[in-house]
Amino acid sequence: MKVLISDEKLKITFIILLLVVSCLLTYYFQIILHITIIYSHFFYIPIVLSSLWWKKRGLIVSVFLVGIIIFLPLVFEENALIRLDNIIRGIFIILIAILLSILSIHISKSNELTKAYNKLEFYKFLFMHDVNNLFQNVLSAADLYSVYQKNESKKEELDHLLDIIRMQAIRGGLLVSNTLKLYEIENTEVPLEKIEVLTVLREAVSFTYKSCQSKAIDIEIDSEYEKLFILANNLLLDIFENILFNAVKYNNSNIVKISVKLSKTQEDHTDYIKLEFLDNGIGISDDLKKNIFNQGFTGQKHSKGMGIGLSLVKKIIQNYNGKISVENRVLGDYKEGSNFIVEIPEIN
Known part of the structure; x- marks a missing residue:
């Protein structure tokens, strides 16, 4: 849990740093150099990262950047007007952010489906492989026991066969118990x-x-x-x-x-x-x-x-x-x- 919180804080800090740089770039190109077409390729770095990390919530970053592009000149320049090219640029940024968010959601769902499929395959393998082995061992021991019990000289072998059946029963119990506990660990938070x-x-x-x-x-x-x-x-x-x-x-x-x-x-x-x-x-x-x-x-x-x-x-x-x-x-x-x-x- 601490690791997850730390990672989230690191992501937020990194995005804030990128936004600050974006604001400085906008101010430098539009206010100081008076270049109407600003160097906005840098903006796509926080847009892409926020969309991939936070999906729909990442759109907040894109909306903030669009606001900076459109309204920053109004704050620092007298008689400034909203520029059409900035509006168009802002629309493109929002559209790209939406597409990236949708793509990120689909990737996340695909990964979840893959994980679910892998879990299903694991449990299927577990019961087809291990449970089948348990039954085969018990049946083999039971068949031999029915043969040996007619022979009094086979007492030691009979005891051994009973031990095999007992061990397989214990192993089966552990298998069921472990499966339930594995499911519990993967799907719930167990208190310490x-x-x-x-x-x-x-x-x-x-x-x-x-x-x-x-x-x-x-x-x-x-x-x-x-x-x-x-x-x-x-x-x-x-x-x-x-x-x-x-x-x-x-x-x-x-x-x-x-x-x-x-x-x-x-x-x-x-x-x-x-x-x-x-x-x-x-x-x-x-x-x-x-x-x-x-x-x-x-x-x-x-x-x-x-x-x-x-x-x-x-x-x-x-x-x-x-x-x-x-x-x-x-x-x-x-x-x-x-x-x-x-x-x-x-x-x-």
Whole structure:
């Protein structure tokens, strides 16, 4: 919000500066040099910019400039008359401003339609791809279960199949929940409040242990601080759960090891809480790192993908004025696991 306000103030300041220059040009050419045909090409700069930035409201700038062209001589010259050429020039300026405003409105609507279409395509892909994978996994596990349950020696395999079905059910629940939360973030303003980070992190760790009982998991929290506060909301829990769940899901080690390190950093005079989620999973190649937080990205055409988990995480963190990145856990070797780094501004 602050960035938007700052940008708007900058635009207004720039247009005012251009209008001042326009007034000076008009005064110099018409009043001092007495040139009836003034150098008015400069006027089109504020006209074009205001029309593109503010659409119909930008016409105010054009009306002001036309007033300057027509009426400034009347103020500074005795017995001055309204000149026909200035009136014609003013009419052309207004017409051009109207056309630019209409064009800007159409461009804006076109961009909105494109964004809406892209969102529709994303959600369509999401449910065709991820939901289909969920059902296929559950059906395959159920079919094998019906075969193995007749054989008493297959008890271990049966337990494994039940774990698969349980994990797919959890994944389906997360997919639906994440989709609703992504929609909420994109269409409403979610209020922020003072939240203690370690409390939420421990809750996410507890959820991960309960949700992934079929795997041997070791999650360690490394923090020299007892309490750390940020401006966030209940979606902070989703950030931690998504990252931890992916660390377990994309991990082929006998024991899933996750270390969460908390520290403090400073950048551009802002204090940040830094959380590093280091895992011993399959890792992420450098090519995939570039797009892994993009909406709808799955890595490979036929991969199971990460749904909207990481794109949701990124959107939530940006809503907190924070940032997220991913590095190799071991420098130079992505196959040794990943390090997801989350930085969110600290409050006292």
